[in-house]
Amino acid sequence: MEQILSRQEASEAVQDHGWRFLLGALLTSVPVLSMGRAIVLAAKAVSVCGDEADRHLKVDVRPERVVFTLQTSDRAAVTTRDVELARRITAVAAEAGLTTEPEIGSGAPRSVQILEIAVDALDIAAIRPFWKAVLGYTDEPGADGPEDPLVDPVGQAPAVWFQQMDRARPQRNRIHFDVCVPHDEAPRRIEAALAAGGRLLSATRAPAFWVLADLEDNEVCITTWQGRDG
Incomplete structure (x- = not known):
């Protein structure tokens, strides 16, 4: 059963997987090398979310990165289901040799906001x-x-x-x-x-x-x- 998470619970549940909690949603930005690879990653993420993708997942696909947003849309909040889907997407990215960890350091682009x-x-x-x-x-x-x-x-x-x-x-x-x-x-x-x-x-x-x-x-x-x- 889906349970709405507090801000603290949502943040702690996904932080070790590279996602961040912002304004009632979970976000991560995955660097890629081309639009083709971005589309492939996005498709895999949608597939791993299955029938729940429409209700939980939004994807911004660009040649240099894919930004994933998870939120239980009809409740405008993060639930335990969103956390599970975040972990699935992190695993899919890892299988492709990509990371959901924020880019940190001099000259690195910002992660999510x-x-x-x-x-x-x-x-x-x-x-x-x-x-x-x-x-x-x-x-x-x-x-x-x-x-x-x-x-x-x-x-x-x-x-x-x-x-x-x-x-x-x-x-x-x-x-x-x-x-x-x-x-x-x-x-x-x-x-x-x-x-x-x-x-x-x-x-x-x-x-x-x-x-x-x-x-x-x-x-x-x-x-x-x-x-x-x-």
């Missing part, structure tokens, strides 16, 4: 329908309330969520990016941003998120799953 756009609002319920219509977005499964996030139904663009403001702040940016990264990659990403001229505005909610800004005070949050349970 998810981008969200956050909109500050005084009346979320009033502006949410506009953003839903203008973006062609839809409700996330199980989250159709007047203040819930919105998602791209075909998975091409970032999710949008709404942050409640307590008062108007006209001198502050009203839209900012949230960059959700693997929890063990967040320190390196922050260090790189600071070295590139950024400033750390707040770490009071770390490791859930750190607030950074560029030289002109445009804000961005580096986020992880940690610090959100309980």
